[in-house]
Amino acid sequence: MISVVVVDDQELMRAGFRMVLGAHPDVEIVGEAGDGAQAVELAERLRPDVVLMDVRMPVLDGVEATKRIVDAGTSRVLVMTTFDLDEYVYSALQGGASGFLLKDTPPDHLVSALRAVASGDAVVSPSVTRRLLDRFIGKGGSPIRDSTTLDVLTEREREVLLLIAKGLSNTEIAATLFLSEATVKTHVGRILSKLDLRDRVQAVVLAYETGLTRPGLA
DSSP: OEEEEEEOSOHHHHHHHHHHHHTOTTEEEEEEESSHHHHHHHHHHHOOSEEEEOSSOSSSOHHHHHHHHHHHTSOEEEEEEOGGGHHHHHHHHHTTOOBEEETTOOHHHHHHHHHHHHTTOOBOOHHHHHHHHHHHHOTTOOOSSOGGGGGGSOHHHHHHHHHHHTTOOHHHHHHHHTOOHHHHHHHHHHHHHHTTOSSHHHHHHHHHHTTSSOTTOO
């Protein structure tokens, strides 16, 4: 059973999430919050597997709430957003969110994302990631972090990181590089460890920030 706290300042949105998630027997909504401060308090008290987090809210926004929840180690956070909140989502990713989805995401995709985040994976949408990073890193793709950060990686690990940044799953990376999924999983683990990254989301951000790949590249 995946326990979830739903955070959104709009009652209508929370009702929609209740309806969608309530149709799945392996998902249980254990709490709801209308602002970030309530979200932090509920996460600390209930320790849900996942906090489904809105971004723009009163009292405390979703970015700061995400950071506090992640820093406390109480839950993993999946951010829900719209395109006009790009800058908030980028900050939320830096703060440790395990991914983000658009609010018009199909219900089945939302549930799949919750399951992935609850299991310790991260949800990375390539198209949205590129849009975010195109805006914050610059359309010219100018690196904002020293590329020597990646020097600790082997050539194969750099290849795997590049494919992660393009949104490929372990299965897809294995097929692309003609490796077993177990080998890819090992590479991913080493990449995260060597670069001191929490998950695949942070790996994607770092790949763009160091110029390993650029916004808009296929």
